[in-house]
Amino acid sequence: DNQMTQSPSSLSASVGDRVTMTCRTSQSIGKNLNWYQQKPGKAPKLLISAASSLQSGVPSRFSGSGSGTDFTLTISSLQPEDFATYFCLQIYTVPLTFGGGTKVEV
Amino acid sequence: EVQLVESGGDLVKPGGSLRLSCAASGFTFSNAWMFWVRQAPGKGLEWVGRIKSNTDGGTTDYAAPVKGRFTISRDDSKNTLYLQMNSLKTEDTALYYCTYLSLGYWGQGTLVTVSS
Numbered sequence: 001d002n003q004m005t006q007s008p009s010s011l012s013a014s015v016g017d018r019v020t021m022t023c024r025t026s027q028s029i030g031k032n033l034n035w036y037q038q039k040p041g042k043a044p045k046l047l048i049s050a051a052s053s054l055q056s057g058v059p060s061r062f063s064g065s066g067s068g069t070d071f072t073l074t075i076s077s078l079q080p081e082d083f084a085t086y087f088c089l090q091i092y093t094v095p096l097t098f099g100g101g102t103k104v105e106v
Numbered sequence: 107e108v109q110l111v112e113s114g115g116d117l118v119k120p121g122g123s124l125r126l127s128c129a130a131s132g133f134t135f136s137n138a139w140m141f142w143v144r145q146a147p148g149k150g151l152e153w154v155g156r157i158k159s160n161t162d163g164g165t166t167d168y169a170a171p172v173k174g175r176f177t178i179s180r181d182d183s184k185n186t187l188y189l190q191m192n193s194l195k196t197e198d199t200a201l202y203y204c205t206y207l208s209l210g211y212w213g214q215g216t217l218v219t220v221s222s
Contacts, residue, residue: 001170034207036151043203044151046210055210087151091207094167096141096153 002027006088006099013104019075021086021102028068029092035064035073036087038101044087048073078104108132108211110204115216122194126216128187128204133211136160136182141207142189144200145215154178154202157187171197194220 003026013019023033031051036044046055048064051071061076075082083106088099114126128140139162142154155168157178166178177190187204201215 038151043212043214045212049210089151089153094156095169096156098151098153101150 001095002029002090002093002097004088004090004097004099006102008102009100010103010105012106013078014106015078015080017078019078019082019104021073023066023071023073023088023090023099025069025071025090025097027093029090031067032090032092033064033066033071034089034091035062036089037082037084038087039084047086075104108206108209110206110211110213112202112204112213112216115202115218117219117221118194119222120194120196120220122220123190123192124194124218126189126191126202126204126218128189128213130185130187130204130206133206133209135180135185138206139208140178140180140187141205142178142187143203143205143212144198144218145203146197146200149200152200154189156207191218194218196220 005024033051035048038044047058052064063074065072085101085103087101109131111129118124139158141156144152144154155178157166175193179188199220201217203215205212
């Protein structure tokens with residue numbers, strides 16, 4: 001299986017901060033990686049597909065980069081509504097594998 | 107408007123069975139590869155399995171922890187996805203989501219609790 005390592009597991013930040021989190025896969029997946037945001041009690045929301053393609057309606061402060069085995073999600077200027085948990089998901093091969101999540105806290 | 111509505115979650119004893127349903131609307135369900143994802147309380151997301159569209163063969167794939175116990179099926183005439191869960195274990199306790207992964211649509215989830 002393609003192991004997914006997401007880091008950090010949590011981070012503390014303030015409104016206006018630039019926030020970065022990473023996912024690393026054990027095998028190359030090209031750009032076949034999605035990023036999701038999840039708030040408590042809610043289903044995950046797709047932010048970025050194909051490693052860097054911003055979904056419609058997602059603010060441009062979110063960006064994704066990377067290919068192969070190393071991927072990054074960046075929030076350029078953290079807003080109050082961005083405090084949430086973020087997950088990556090490799091969709092290159094089954095079994096699909098999620099990262100363990102990064103909780104963005106105050 | 108796309109909607110995915112899961113149902114069927116319940117409290118069940120270890121070794122028991124349960125069938126979850128996911129009613130889809132707002133898109134061409136028969137063309138969609140559909141997925142089940144679960145989330146144990148306070149934990150991360152875990153892929154359970156997928157079913158391809160019937161035009162792509164309708165085949166299924168499963169995560170190792172559920173393979174041989176869970177079965178995904180679909181009824182395109184009813185726009186409904188199913189997850190048959192047998193031989194349930196306490197570690198299957200989770201919120202189960204159905205998702206049209208490629209377009210980012212998720213249901214609200216249905217809770218399965220396995221406990222004696």
